[in-house]
Amino acid sequence: MKTFSNIRAAFLLSISFLVSAALLVSAALLAGATLASNVQANSGHSAHKASNKSLVKECLKPAALPSVHCGKAPTAVFATKENKDNEGNKANTAKLYVVFSQNGHVYLTTSIDNGKSFKPSIAVNRTPELIYDNGENRPKVVLGKSGLVYVSWTHKTPGRYSGDVRFSRSVDDGKTFDTPITINSDRAIISHRFESMSLDQQGRIFLIWVDKRDQAKAKNNQQDYAGVSLYYAVSDDFGKSFQDNRKLVDHSCECCRIAVDQDSSGRVVALWRHVYPGNIRDHAIAYVNPQSTPIQGLPLRATDDDWKIEGCPHHGPDLSIDSQNRAHLAWFTKGETNKGLMYGRFDFTENKTQLIQSIDRAPSASRPQVQVMGNHVYLMWKRFNGEQLDLLISHSADEGKTWSDSKTIATTKNASDHPDWITNNNKLFAVWHTQSEGLRLIAVPQ
Amino acid sequence: MAKALTAVLSLLAVSATSFADASIDAQLELKPFQPESLAQIEAAHKGQAFIAVIWSIDCPPCLKELALLQQLKDQFPPGGLVLIAADSAEYTDSVQSFLNEVELNELDNWMFADSAPERLRYSIDPSWYGELPRAYFYDKAHKRYAHSGSLKKEKLEQWLLATQ
Numbered sequence: 001m002k003t004f005s006n007i008r009a010a011f012l013l014s015i016s017f018l019v020s021a022a023l024l025v026s027a028a029l030l031a032g033a034t035l036a037s038n039v040q041a042n043s044g045h046s047a048h049k050a051s052n053k054s055l056v057k058e059c060l061k062p063a064a065l066p067s068v069h070c071g072k073a074p075t076a077v078f079a080t081k082e083n084k085d086n087e088g089n090k091a092n093t094a095k096l097y098v099v100f101s102q103n104g105h106v107y108l109t110t111s112i113d114n115g116k117s118f119k120p121s122i123a124v125n126r127t128p129e130l131i132y133d134n135g136e137n138r139p140k141v142v143l144g145k146s147g148l149v150y151v152s153w154t155h156k157t158p159g160r161y162s163g164d165v166r167f168s169r170s171v172d173d174g175k176t177f178d179t180p181i182t183i184n185s186d187r188a189i190i191s192h193r194f195e196s197m198s199l200d201q202q203g204r205i206f207l208i209w210v211d212k213r214d215q216a217k218a219k220n221n222q223q224d225y226a227g228v229s230l231y232y233a234v235s236d237d238f239g240k241s242f243q244d245n246r247k248l249v250d251h252s253c254e255c256c257r258i259a260v261d262q263d264s265s266g267r268v269v270a271l272w273r274h275v276y277p278g279n280i281r282d283h284a285i286a287y288v289n290p291q292s293t294p295i296q297g298l299p300l301r302a303t304d305d306d307w308k309i310e311g312c313p314h315h316g317p318d319l320s321i322d323s324q325n326r327a328h329l330a331w332f333t334k335g336e337t338n339k340g341l342m343y344g345r346f347d348f349t350e351n352k353t354q355l356i357q358s359i360d361r362a363p364s365a366s367r368p369q370v371q372v373m374g375n376h377v378y379l380m381w382k383r384f385n386g387e388q389l390d391l392l393i394s395h396s397a398d399e400g401k402t403w404s405d406s407k408t409i410a411t412t413k414n415a416s417d418h419p420d421w422i423t424n425n426n427k428l429f430a431v432w433h434t435q436s437e438g439l440r441l442i443a444v445p446q
Numbered sequence: 447m448a449k450a451l452t453a454v455l456s457l458l459a460v461s462a463t464s465f466a467d468a469s470i471d472a473q474l475e476l477k478p479f480q481p482e483s484l485a486q487i488e489a490a491h492k493g494q495a496f497i498a499v500i501w502s503i504d505c506p507p508c509l510k511e512l513a514l515l516q517q518l519k520d521q522f523p524p525g526g527l528v529l530i531a532a533d534s535a536e537y538t539d540s541v542q543s544f545l546n547e548v549e550l551n552e553l554d555n556w557m558f559a560d561s562a563p564e565r566l567r568y569s570i571d572p573s574w575y576g577e578l579p580r581a582y583f584y585d586k587a588h589k590r591y592a593h594s595g596s597l598k599k600e601k602l603e604q605w606l607l608a609t610q
Contacts, residue, residue, distance in 0.1 A: 051535050052561060160540075161506070254506070310596050311507040313577060334575050334594075363575045364564055384564035386572075414561035415534075435561055 052415045056438040066121040068109055069438025071102035073138035076431050078424040094424040099141040099151055104128025106139045106153050108174045115441035124168050124177045130156035135418035136257045136314055140197045147173035150205055150239050154193045163193040165209045169239035183233050185245045186213040196258040201266020205239055206288060208232040208258050208270055227251045227275035234290045247294040251275045257316030263325045271319040281307050283317050283331055285346055302346050302353055305335025320372040328377050328400055330368035341368045341381055345400045355400050371421035373428055375399050380419050380430055388413045391432055409442050474551035478559030479530055481569040487528055493586055495609040498528040500580040503540045507596045508579040514599060516548045521606050531557040
């Protein structure tokens with residue numbers, strides 16, 4: 001019986017080998033399109049492996065259409081007064097835009113009922129490609145004025161930890177998208193990943209990402225180089241083109257997302273996990289100007305936990321700037337000074353973080369998000385309670401000085417994405433994508 | 447015609463077998479790590495000292511650590527080293543090929559198999575923040591201590607000496 005099954009397995013293996021070889025050839029002829037979708041479709045061979053595939057009913061059908069519930073790593077944003085279109089004017093409900101990854105495409109979909117129902121999805125990249133679609137490295141969407149929709153993501157290039165930053169825009173409110181462009185000018189098969197996107201007051205688009213080119217160069221010259229660097233590129237023609245890549249800073253951490261926000265005058269601020277001397281992986285903060293030169297010396301330190309770790313925690317910070325240009329921060333650390341999820345408020349006039357306090361010390365707490373709404377500040381994070389995952393919030397009515405007890409606003413039993421905040425005028429929503437429930441918008445009582 | 451076809455088919459089958467033999471040899475057993483798995487591992491090692499190393503394909507220091515374990519693996523008693531990959535199912539191929547690459551495919555290899563990795567981390571150690579690499583050193587009585595970050599060669603050699 002064993003022999004038989006071996007032979008049978010052998011035959012099947014060889015057939016699948018021949019078939020995949022044939023597919024590889026045809027894929028190469030089709031300029032990589034088929035190859036990309038083949039690789040994307042791979043989700044492990046053994047049936048016993050727990051899959052991250054959606055358990056939402058509509059996603060179980062083999063022919064399920066692209067959907068925010070079935071896809072991965074969605075990012076959502078509401079249209080504001082500046083960028084709302086006609087549909088969004090109705091019934092005081094802002095139009096919701098969501099991008100997500102599915103089958104090698106980034107899709108855009110919209111909703112005018114706060115995510116209860118969605119319009120059919122539009123493929124941003126018409127040719128499929130491998131896309132990073134995990135909590136930390138996910139597609140992004142930002143809205144410009146009058147129907148401009150900007151989408152970015154990281155394309156997975158061959159090899160471990162490698163990628164290219166991609167961008168595409170729509171000038172017709174997401175009906176059609178320009179052919180995607182690669183933003184990093186360095187095209188080596190190395191890491192150009194974890195891009196973040198923000199607009200400034202003038203509508204210029206900033207893309208900031210983690211880039212390994214300087215580390216690769218140092219390695220070639222047999223020099224040590226701690227971490228990697230951050231690069232950025234700016235578009236001042238509404239996404240038609242981007243200016244040259246610029247370096248923001250040397251020695252950032254390798255695989256944590258970068259938090260970005262605008263200050264009250266619309267200038268872009270970035271917060272990232274840095275590699276300070278001695279492999280201390282605390283956070284740095286900086287204004288990002290369209291034409292700045294690389295930061296010399298050590299960047300401004302926003303968190304000072306003395307977390308020494310050889311490796312990257314895959315756990316980037318979050319940032320929200322108030323009307324007085326104070327940056328409210330949420331982060332994870334396991335340093336000497338603090339452990340677990342932390343909150344603090346960075347003041348640019350003193351270059352110092354104040355009001356530092358623990359959000360949650362539980363080892364199973366993760367992914368803190370912070371959002372300012374006037375004098376109010378909200379924190380959100382997730383925590384495993386021994387049986388399931390809770391999504392928790394805490395609220396400060398005094399600009400971050402004191403905080404309410406935590407409150408669970410949602411739970412899930414299976415895989416869960418990072419949570420995120422989105423706002424619609426003065427309404428606050430938690431966005432959480434979970435394997436069992438799909439994408440949820442949870443109105444937060446204020 | 448039928449004869450010719452049979453000949454072609456048997457030729458195919460022969461070549462198929464040789465292809466497959468290579469593949470099967472290179473295959474390793476990657477056991478699904480579930481909430482009850484650590485208890486099973488402990489039961490299987492009753493009265494024996496061992497080290498459980500948790501790693502991930504997405505963690506460069508972990509890959510360095512596995513390369514170090516490759517150097518030292520022959521000094522471990524049978525079953526003395528257990529590897530647990532904290533990766534989700536979509537990384538199965540990468541995990542397998544890396545274990546083959548560093549010739550650790552014959553060890554006791556496990557891979558996270560629960561849609562909520564938080565549940566598995568909790569089952570291993572509720573006081574663990576999830577940082578990798580992470581190692582648990584068990585003595586014969588299964589008193590254990592945890593180590594976060596890369597293991598040093600000297601530390602492992604010391605442990606090997608002390609447990610023999």
